Amino acid sequence: MNFLYILDLIGTAAFAASGAWAGIRRDMDLFGVLVLGMVTATGGGTLRDMLLGDFPPFCLKNEAYLFISIAVSLAVFFLHRRLGFLQHPLLYFDAIGLGTFVVIGTGKALEYQMGFIGAVCMGIITATAGGVVRDVLSNQVPLILRKEVYASACLAGGALMVLLHHTPLPPALVATVAALTVIALRLLAIRHNWSLPRAQT
Amino acid sequence: MNFLYILDLIGTAAFAASGAWAGIRRDMDLFGVLVLGMVTATGGGTLRDMLLGDFPPFCLKNEAYLFISIAVSLAVFFLHRRLGFLQHPLLYFDAIGLGTFVVIGTGKALEYQMGFIGAVCMGIITATAGGVVRDVLSNQVPLILRKEVYASACLAGGALMVLLHHTPLPPALVATVAALTVIALRLLAIRHNWSLPRAQT
Amino acid sequence: MNFLYILDLIGTAAFAASGAWAGIRRDMDLFGVLVLGMVTATGGGTLRDMLLGDFPPFCLKNEAYLFISIAVSLAVFFLHRRLGFLQHPLLYFDAIGLGTFVVIGTGKALEYQMGFIGAVCMGIITATAGGVVRDVLSNQVPLILRKEVYASACLAGGALMVLLHHTPLPPALVATVAALTVIALRLLAIRHNWSLPRAQT
Numbered sequence: 001m002n003f004l005y006i007l008d009l010i011g012t013a014a015f016a017a018s019g020a021w022a023g024i025r026r027d028m029d030l031f032g033v034l035v036l037g038m039v040t041a042t043g044g045g046t047l048r049d050m051l052l053g054d055f056p057p058f059c060l061k062n063e064a065y066l067f068i069s070i071a072v073s074l075a076v077f078f079l080h081r082r083l084g085f086l087q088h089p090l091l092y093f094d095a096i097g098l099g100t101f102v103v104i105g106t107g108k109a110l111e112y113q114m115g116f117i118g119a120v121c122m123g124i125i126t127a128t129a130g131g132v133v134r135d136v137l138s139n140q141v142p143l144i145l146r147k148e149v150y151a152s153a154c155l156a157g158g159a160l161m162v163l164l165h166h167t168p169l170p171p172a173l174v175a176t177v178a179a180l181t182v183i184a185l186r187l188l189a190i191r192h193n194w195s196l197p198r199a200q201t
Numbered sequence: 202m203n204f205l206y207i208l209d210l211i212g213t214a215a216f217a218a219s220g221a222w223a224g225i226r227r228d229m230d231l232f233g234v235l236v237l238g239m240v241t242a243t244g245g246g247t248l249r250d251m252l253l254g255d256f257p258p259f260c261l262k263n264e265a266y267l268f269i270s271i272a273v274s275l276a277v278f279f280l281h282r283r284l285g286f287l288q289h290p291l292l293y294f295d296a297i298g299l300g301t302f303v304v305i306g307t308g309k310a311l312e313y314q315m316g317f318i319g320a321v322c323m324g325i326i327t328a329t330a331g332g333v334v335r336d337v338l339s340n341q342v343p344l345i346l347r348k349e350v351y352a353s354a355c356l357a358g359g360a361l362m363v364l365l366h367h368t369p370l371p372p373a374l375v376a377t378v379a380a381l382t383v384i385a386l387r388l389l390a391i392r393h394n395w396s397l398p399r400a401q402t
Numbered sequence: 403m404n405f406l407y408i409l410d411l412i413g414t415a416a417f418a419a420s421g422a423w424a425g426i427r428r429d430m431d432l433f434g435v436l437v438l439g440m441v442t443a444t445g446g447g448t449l450r451d452m453l454l455g456d457f458p459p460f461c462l463k464n465e466a467y468l469f470i471s472i473a474v475s476l477a478v479f480f481l482h483r484r485l486g487f488l489q490h491p492l493l494y495f496d497a498i499g500l501g502t503f504v505v506i507g508t509g510k511a512l513e514y515q516m517g518f519i520g521a522v523c524m525g526i527i528t529a530t531a532g533g534v535v536r537d538v539l540s541n542q543v544p545l546i547l548r549k550e551v552y553a554s555a556c557l558a559g560g561a562l563m564v565l566l567h568h569t570p571l572p573p574a575l576v577a578t579v580a581a582l583t584v585i586a587l588r589l590l591a592i593r594h595n596w597s598l599p600r601a602q603t
Contacts, residue, residue, distance in 0.1 A: 231600070
């Protein structure tokens with residue numbers, strides 16, 4: 001039970017909570033809230049494994065991820081009015097999950113000999129595809145396509161990781177630097193309300 | 202040509218009809234109606250096989266499923282005004298399909314050594330993911346996330362099947378009991394208009 | 403670097419441009435426009451490879467496809483007001499891409515021993531699934547399900563290719579005839595504003 005695994009489970013719980021809350025806001029029933037929590041937490045890593053050809057995906061190999069997603073979604077469903085105080089701290093846990101998922105996804109793609117673009121894409125997909133599916137199931141244009149420096153933080157961290165991967169730096173240091181880059185960019189973006197440019201129309 | 206296979210084809214036809222009807226209601230053209238019929242009927246089993254790593258998916262191994270989906274969708278497209286009398290009986294065939302798909306999906310996941318949560322999820326996905334894709338393509342929040350005891354009937358039947366799988370009961374009996382549970386819950390839910398709770402907001 | 407590969411890259415660029423333009427019209431930010439360009443250009447072939455069990459998918463094996471998609475999407479994002487004159491010619495490049503993608507997808511499915519329906523479906527999926535994902539991410543009912551002879555041109559060309567595949571004609575001739583059929587039908591449909599029938603409701 002190493003440190004990265006603990007961060008991974010914290011990120012999974014944070015993503016499940018954000019998915020379950022989205023389901024409640026969209027007036028879904030208990031089953032819908034459960035599905036949104038599970039999909040948000042495990043959808044990105046599942047799509048990554050399906051693209052890399054690693055079957056069954058991580059969450060079917062180790063059911064801890066699904067178990068945590070279900071437990072967190074149930075807690076949010078039944079206690080969400082008492083859990084309001086968690087909404088703000090959740091942003092920080094979500095950022096931790098974002099950085100962890102990028103590092104895990106990019107690292108796995110490098111193990112599978114993906115090229116530069118492919119490895120960075122796998123990191124971004126691991127961290128964001130669950131949220132995209134959550135938004136598609138909620139019948140909304142995915143948030144990350146419209147605003148906020150969210151996926152871009154993943155892009156920066158993933159690209160940094162692939163570049164440093166080809167240096168003699170120890171892998172654990174590379175992963176830590178990449179994850180902290182994602183987390184720092186994400187927290188700065190929240191604090192300063194950063195957003196990407198849109199095309200002038 | 203065993204009994205389960207016949208039920209599977211009946212369920213496929215019922216799901217294709219419901220998908221094609223949804224396409225007509227959404228004012229789609231002939232091609233759109235065909236796609237919705239095929240996706241509703243074969244999408245769940247296809248996603249299950251893609252997650253389990255069984256390639257190509259069942260409907261590309263045995264084209265009978267695609268053939269039936271196309272034939273039914275064409276019939277609904279051209280004759281839907283004369284087929285109105287089928288709308289009510291269709292609910293019963295749909296329930297038969299639901300029970301059959303859950304048993305097939307859960308059983309296949311158990312063969313692939315999935316754990317408890319994974320096996321139940323594969324049963325639910327087999328039975329409901331086609332309808333979810335149908336609703337996403339129709340630009341609607343998937344019905345099963347919002348109301349009706351539909352996926353929950355699958356959950357109950359799948360969980361029962363995994364539990365009984367670890368008893369000395371003969372597999373055919375386990376499958377029959379699980380399928381009948383799904384069908385009975387679904388029909389009772391239709392009759393009594395059951396629905397799951399929503400979070401109090 | 404053969405002729406089909408050059409057509410494939412031209413089609414990729416045309417599809418990426420149409421995806422990026424859709425992102426701009428939907429008021430997405432830079433990241434969203436990039437994702438829509440990449441998904442539209444490579445989504446169909448990726449889904450085909452995932453269904454056939456060929457991992458990793460083509461665009462992760464050869465990053466030229468992703469590189470072109472990114473370059474074209476960036477160009478559209480930053481220069482779209484100066485590129486207005488390309489909108490009309492783009493329809494022709496898009497038609498070339500359509501024919502090429504159908505032939506590549508159907509041909510690959512035949513190599514993988516798919517049956518008639520499966521091979522035709524793989525051709526249609528290769529050519530159209532990227533656009534379907536683009537529309538779903540834009541929160542719209544996919545265009546090809548509603549109007550225009552677009553997927554039907556793919557269906558006709560793919561079916562012709564599978565039929566001719568079983569004759570002694572040389573494969574290069576079969577592929578050329580099938581691709582030209584798709585392109586001709588698509589251009590005629592644009593010129594004469596053809597559309598498929600809808601169900602009378």
